[in-house]
Amino acid sequence: xxxxxxxxxxxxxxxxxxxxxxxxxxxxxxxxxxxxxxxxxxxxxxxxxxxxxxxxxxxxxxxxxxxxxxxxxxxxxxxxxxxxxxxxxxxxxxxxxxxxxxxxxxxxxxxxxxxxxxxxxxxxxxxxxxxxxxxxxxxxxxxxxxxxxxxxxxxxxxxxxxxxxxxxxxxxxxxxxxxxxxxxxxxxxxxxxxxxxxxxxxxxxxxxxxxxxxxxxxxxxxxxxxxxxxxxxxxxxxxxxxxxxxxxxxxxxx
Amino acid sequence: xxxxxxxxxxxxxxxxxxxxxxxxxxxxxxxxxxxxxxxxxxxxxxxxxxxxxxxxxxxxxxxxxxxxxxxxxxxxxxxxxxxxxxxxxxxxxxxxxxxxxxxxxxxxxxxxxxxxxxxxxxxxxxxxxxxxxxxxxxxxxxxxxxxxxxxxxxxxxxxxxxxxxxxxxxxxxxxxxxxxxxxx
Numbered sequence: 001x002x003x004x005x006x007x008x009x010x011x012x013x014x015x016x017x018x019x020x021x022x023x024x025x026x027x028x029x030x031x032x033x034x035x036x037x038x039x040x041x042x043x044x045x046x047x048x049x050x051x052x053x054x055x056x057x058x059x060x061x062x063x064x065x066x067x068x069x070x071x072x073x074x075x076x077x078x079x080x081x082x083x084x085x086x087x088x089x090x091x092x093x094x095x096x097x098x099x100x101x102x103x104x105x106x107x108x109x110x111x112x113x114x115x116x117x118x119x120x121x122x123x124x125x126x127x128x129x130x131x132x133x134x135x136x137x138x139x140x141x142x143x144x145x146x147x148x149x150x151x152x153x154x155x156x157x158x159x160x161x162x163x164x165x166x167x168x169x170x171x172x173x174x175x176x177x178x179x180x181x182x183x184x185x186x187x188x189x190x191x192x193x194x195x196x197x198x199x200x201x202x203x204x205x206x207x208x209x210x211x212x213x214x215x216x217x218x219x220x221x222x223x224x225x226x227x228x229x230x231x232x233x234x235x236x237x238x239x240x241x242x243x244x245x246x247x248x249x250x251x252x253x254x
Numbered sequence: 255x256x257x258x259x260x261x262x263x264x265x266x267x268x269x270x271x272x273x274x275x276x277x278x279x280x281x282x283x284x285x286x287x288x289x290x291x292x293x294x295x296x297x298x299x300x301x302x303x304x305x306x307x308x309x310x311x312x313x314x315x316x317x318x319x320x321x322x323x324x325x326x327x328x329x330x331x332x333x334x335x336x337x338x339x340x341x342x343x344x345x346x347x348x349x350x351x352x353x354x355x356x357x358x359x360x361x362x363x364x365x366x367x368x369x370x371x372x373x374x375x376x377x378x379x380x381x382x383x384x385x386x387x388x389x390x391x392x393x394x395x396x397x398x399x400x401x402x403x404x405x406x407x408x409x410x411x412x413x414x415x416x417x418x419x420x421x422x423x424x425x426x427x428x429x430x431x432x433x434x435x436x437x438x
Contacts, residue, residue, distance in 0.1 A: 038414035045418055048322025123352035130438055138413045
């Protein structure tokens with residue numbers, strides 16, 4: 001098995017699946033009907049993308065695990081998503097701030113992966129990038145609308161932007177797994193995405209009349225984040241709900 | 255009827271001795287409605303990317319509109335049923351991701367049907383949406399004409415409507431909300 005490639009595909013797929021689950025938690029609870037539907041639709045796009053990555057991961061692993069086994073029967077420490085996407089939904093501002101940070105990192109990542117030397121990665125990325133273009137546009141819209149809105153919406157968005165900021169670091173760190181794949185032209189060089197991401201984030205925050213997070217510090221020392229299987233306590237709770245059915249009734253299907 | 259135009263959009267010319275079977279399959283597929291937008295067929299939607307016949311088996315290549323489209327499995331079932339009904343049972347259904355689907359592949363007739371159904375069809379080319387060049391700020395928006403009164407005095411309510419492929423708009427003149435099939 002190509003171990004680094006398997007790991008990398010889990011990182012791509014788990015980000016999508018975990019964030020899709022979070023967005024799904026909003027269904028029936030959105031602030032207005034249009035946004036309830038939009039949150040579900042963005043989640044659905046991510047779920048579809050996650051399925052493609054995990055299916056490929058299962059093939060690379062070659063042990064007969066498919067998308068379902070990987071999503072529903074792995075323990076938390078085997079998940080490789082970034083910690084940002086497992087953060088609880090909080091209020092609508094926190095959900096949109098999380099989405100905003102993620103979407104713009106995601107879009108840059110997918111754009112870079114369109115040029116991957118691995119043809120399967122390149123075609124999934126090309127498909128996903130079109131969808132994520134709409135996600136990024138929408139979340140930037142909401143950051144601007146709430147940041148440049150009422151005193152209350154501004155305060156809540158600023159709080160969310162500040163609180164989630166430290167979790168963005170690991171999107172731009174590359175460990176041994178990725179360095180190997182970068183060298184072979186398979187993975188995107190995450191380190192090169194930080195500057196364009198910051199430029200995009202700053203542009204939107206300025207337009208939104210929000211203060212750029214001051215601290216330079218971000219989590220993501222290359223070997224101690226979600227990508228290496230180190231998670232916050234929130235992931236376990238999320239998986240308890242997401243995996244309940246397959247854990248309680250193994251092999252259940254309908 | 256499958257027109258030459260639709261054939262060309264699906265990039266699939268008929269081939270040699272297999273032509274009668276391939277033609278039969280195209281005719282059958284043209285009768286499969288999209289489950290979420292049933293006024294258009296899957297052929298008019300441009301998601302049938304290839305039909306070929308070799309060694310007694312029919313091969314149908316289908317591309318998803320959106321990665322998470324929940325209709326994908328339903329479409330596969332409908333395709334098998336419709337083909338079986340015309341005597342084509344040995345079918346390999348293949349998902350093709352590349353090149354990714356674009357609304358540019360929706361046949362002109364399909365766009366007319368969408369508009370008549372009250373869904374504003376995509377009216378700018380999807381391929382022109384340059385993913386690499388997107389500004390992090392809002393894209394300059396083009397006016398979307400209202401499918402009811404044709405006014406261009408319309409505004410965006412949400413980038414995501416009743417399905418991922420549609421956005422919600424409102425006409426500021428006739429005051430009706432409507433779906434817009436997003437350029438993709």
